[in-house]
Amino acid sequence: MDNSRTLLPAGIAAAVLGLLIMIPVLLMTMGNQAQPAHAGCVPTGGSTGGIPEQYRQAVTDAATDAGVPTALVAAQIQAESGWNPEARSPAGAQGIAQFRSDTWEAYGAGADPFDPLAGIAALGRYLKAIRAEVQHLGTTEAERIDLSLAAYNAGPGAVLQHRGIPPFPETQDYVRKINQRAQLDFSADCTPLGGAVLGELNTGTWAHPLPGGILTSGFGFRGCVAGVQCNEFVSTHRGLDFSTGGGATVLAPADMRVTSVGSNQYQGDYIVGRMTEEPGLVFQFHHCAPDSHQVGQGDTVAAGTALCTEGSSGNSARAHLHFQINAPDADDSRPTYTHALDPFPLLTQKGIAL
Structure with a gap:
């Protein structure tokens, strides 16, 4: 992840996935939105993480259900709809999480797609499902999160097919921007999604926990x-x-x-x-x-x-x-x-x- 405090060689952070059957994906509408300016790593969300008060519990619950950081879910909703429960896209995506009708039928639990709390809960269920399909390709939590974001944008099939983040500019940009937005706009302390990765992993050797002790x-x-x-x-x-x-x-x-x-x-x-x-x-x-x-x-x-x-x-x-x-x-x-x-x-x- 280019926005985390990683000390790993670039190749180690590149493992991700793709599937043979494309799951309908939620539209990404953040591409043309202006990104907030930041002076260094100073999160704009403050102690509340920048999540609108009326949606904080729902976002937390959805993140818990999906097994991902709360900041990730918040960043996706901001990117998809800007927290507008009435949002619509030219491609037919609807609601606060911008589900298309076929995906909503699978994950919306029969609710109104314009119900924001139902939309946030459906997002959690959808993330949980696609994360389960691709997380085995990652060796760290940060990699598993990147794989989940890639699957969200390009479909789990694409991630499994490429055994990593697919070489699609839109998908690669989506993974980068959601990571950046989550860390800078929805974290109270600039924590990167999945934590940092320090050092070269999988060396196969152990170190003394207190050298000279x-x-x-x-x-x-x-x-x-x-x-x-x-x-x-x-x-x-x-x-x-x-x-x-x-x-x-x-x-x-x-x-x-x-x-x-x-x-x-x-x-x-x-x-x-x-x-x-x-x-x-x-x-x-x-x-x-x-x-x-x-x-x-x-x-x-x-x-x-x-x-x-x-x-x-x-x-x-x-x-x-x-x-x-x-x-x-x-x-x-x-x-x-x-x-x-x-x-x-x-x-x-x-x-x-x-």
Whole structure:
């Protein structure tokens, strides 16, 4: 995506799709509309994301149904109709989401095509359907979103046929403009759709999560630890602790997508991520130095990418990294202590000296 803060070579971001049977597509009417001017990445939507108040919940619900960011749905509606529920096109598209009659029959659930809430809900159902057809061609969330946008504009058949974004100028321009509009007009913090992609993915090698760090605490029962609040999670350790004494950079051990970034009383400043490749292990990094996060939720990062700085935030007596690996079926939306696996044999298997 040319508008995201990507550090990938251009070829890696080019995987997308096409199908043998063209699904009727929704018309793109944004091509002739003037684009707003921006000084750098300053979103015009503000804290509300720029979505008209009467449609915010409907847009959020549609995005949740489709499994895409809210900003994407908002950007598409802005492009299709400018939020006008009475919009019509010369080609016969109708309503706030500009459905043609045959596509509306399939996704409109029998409602009036000029009912804006029904139109937004139908857009969510349509996006969910075409996303399911093409998402297997993408390796990152950003790529899967681009594929979905391409399928929306050119049809899933075209994406599957070309195994990526079809070489149609209109479709390529549509993907670029929706990404740009979503980030600049419907994001409160300039987050690109699908997050950023940092580094070269699929290297096949793992990195030490804290290079130069000494293993100070192993996995399993260890009893209470001096200087920290003792509870069952402290006494039975769910990960490995590494320490350099403070200030070292915490790295992603493998290609992963950042699924949660935050801070709380126990884990301090933390990062959670899931491997982008099988088996999809979940990684947790606890006790980062405050305000040292170098990645955000939704970012896809390569092995060896800097995540944060080793610190002692949260329930910690000294600067260190608590590194945890959870099984693939673990919750990746927040730090947890369930489904934890011993990282030692896994890291050793990957050639990491401990």
